[in-house]
Amino acid sequence: xxxxxxxxxxxxxxxxxxxxxxxxxxxxxxxxxxxxxxxxxxxxxxxxxxxxxxxxxxxxxxxxxxxxxxxxxxxxxxxxxxxxxxxxxxxxxxxxxxxxxxxxxxxxxxxxxxxxxxxxxxxxxxxxxxxxxxxxxxxxxxxxxxxxxxxxxxxxxxxxxxxxxxxxxxxxxxxxxxxxxxxxxxxxxxxxxxxxxxxxxxxxxxxxxxxxxxxxxxxxxxxxxxxxxxxxxxxxxxxxxxxxxxxxxxxxxxxxxx
Numbered sequence: 486x487x488x489x490x491x492x493x494x495x496x497x498x499x500x501x502x503x504x505x506x507x508x509x510x511x512x513x514x515x516x517x518x519x520x521x522x523x524x525x526x527x528x529x530x531x532x533x534x535x536x537x538x539x540x541x542x543x544x545x546x547x548x549x550x551x552x553x554x555x556x557x558x559x560x561x562x563x564x565x566x567x568x569x570x571x572x573x574x575x576x577x578x579x580x581x582x583x584x585x586x587x588x589x590x591x592x593x594x595x596x597x598x599x600x601x602x603x604x605x606x607x608x609x610x611x612x613x614x615x616x617x618x619x620x621x622x623x624x625x626x627x628x629x630x631x632x633x634x635x636x637x638x639x640x641x642x643x644x645x646x647x648x649x650x651x652x653x654x655x656x657x658x659x660x661x662x663x664x665x666x667x668x669x670x671x672x673x674x675x676x677x678x679x680x681x682x683x684x685x686x687x688x689x690x691x692x693x694x695x696x697x698x699x700x701x702x703x704x705x706x707x708x709x710x711x712x713x714x715x716x717x718x719x720x721x722x723x724x725x726x727x728x729x730x731x732x733x734x735x736x737x738x739x740x741x742x743x
């Protein structure tokens with residue numbers, strides 16, 4: 486990706502991929518996984534969407550990429566063990582959504598992307614960010630896509646701490662991140678990409694969300710949760726599974742940009 490542009494937008498690190506002509510074009514924003522690929526640069530390498538006539542700008546999640554603590558993921562894992570919902574999952578999604586409008590304004594100043602509706606893509610926990618942008622903000626979006634996404638948060642919490650002690654506060658939080666129950670709040674057509682070998686609960690949620698009117702399912706045979714070899718912090722050659730996802734995203738967005 487010799488054409489990749491790196492920088493920050495209101496403190497949020499990004500990897501930007503220009504359209505073929507490099508000029509004015511619509512914008513597609515992505516948020517990466519915490520599993521591999523676990524940085525904006527690595528996600529850009531895994532899902533570059535090279536044939537989409539848009540700027541694809543891959544944003545870094547909190548404490549990832551250029552914002553890693555001590556150059557690794559140990560600080561994130563410590564938060565997950567401390568309280569997987571309050572200190573990790575909800576905190577990361579909330580920060581990413583909260584910082585996005587200011588970051589988007591900065592991107593509009595840095596790149597010729599205009600002020601029209603954007604596309605959004607999220608993988609795994611980044612999928613919850615994309616879904617919250619679609620459901621809980623007024624930012625105009627022409628289409629969205631999620632990949633092996635955290636569509637509901639209880640299964641994610643359960644992977645980290647099966648006996649998590651929900652109370653009134655945490656139940657309200659986890660319910661606010663249930664986008665199967667909140668599917669009607671999503672304001673744009675959505676492509677739901679699901680690896681057939683993803684975690685069973687993630688897969689079940691994907692099938693439910695994809696069945697909603699206006700949504701579509703891309704089921705990827707042989708694909709587990711990750712899209713790249715772990716730890717997936719650095720950019721790597723595109724895996725076979727990621728190539729299938731990339732083609733699906735490319736077709737989805739090209740159709741909605743024409």
